[in-house]
Amino acid sequence: MDEIPKGFGEVTLNVTGVNVKYSYQTVGDRMYLSLDKRGPFIFGSDMISELKKLVDIMKYREGLKVILAGKLPAVWQMKPNVSEFYTGLPEDYRVEGLYGTSARKEPVRITLSKVEFDLVSLAETGIRKTASILELRKDEKGNITFGPAKGRETDVSDVYLITLTLLGAEAANKKAVADKIYWQTKLMDLYARMRVAGLLVGVE
Secondary structure, three states, X not given: OOOEEEEXXXXXXXXXXXXXXXXXXXXXXXXXXXXXXXXXOOOOHHHHHHHHHHHHHHOOOXXXXXXXXXXXXXXXXXXXXXXXXXXOOOOOXXXXXXXXXXXXXXXXXXXXXXXXXXXXXXXXXXXXXXXHHOOOEEOOOOOXXXXXXXXXXXXXXXXXXXXXXXXXXXXXXHHHHHOHHHHHHOOHHHHHHHHHOOOOOOOO
């Protein structure tokens, strides 16, 4: 198949009688449809019908896979007691991985009213967010540093929640201790709320 140009676009879906625009990006043979950037996303029968039409249309592009992305699909893969703290994928999906590793993992497939959809997996999200955190970048003084870009500090907390979900509390808490400076300087409000919920053990 021809390579699909990398870039962003919009698609309008009918959500319970209201036309709502959602953003998407095509990367290689994948179309990432972000479900929660523009407004409500309610899985009624008409919503499923709209998504099915979209997926059917995309199938005419040989080899193209439609991946449901954004905050909601990840939340569906997390335990209810931690999902409220999750921020979501960055809007730029173009990060391919960390130092040569591939960010692409098998999507999670769900079935709603007998219609199947692929969701971006937590493993893939975790690699992309880790790559964001560990990317070499220049600070305001021109020094080369590691760390998330300004405004993306919540990638640190999302990696913690993904690690907690996939690898368990011990691995997640070790990661949180290593990122202690972010929790106690850039993520103070989130830190306080998550501590109340019994998370971030060992990050004092």
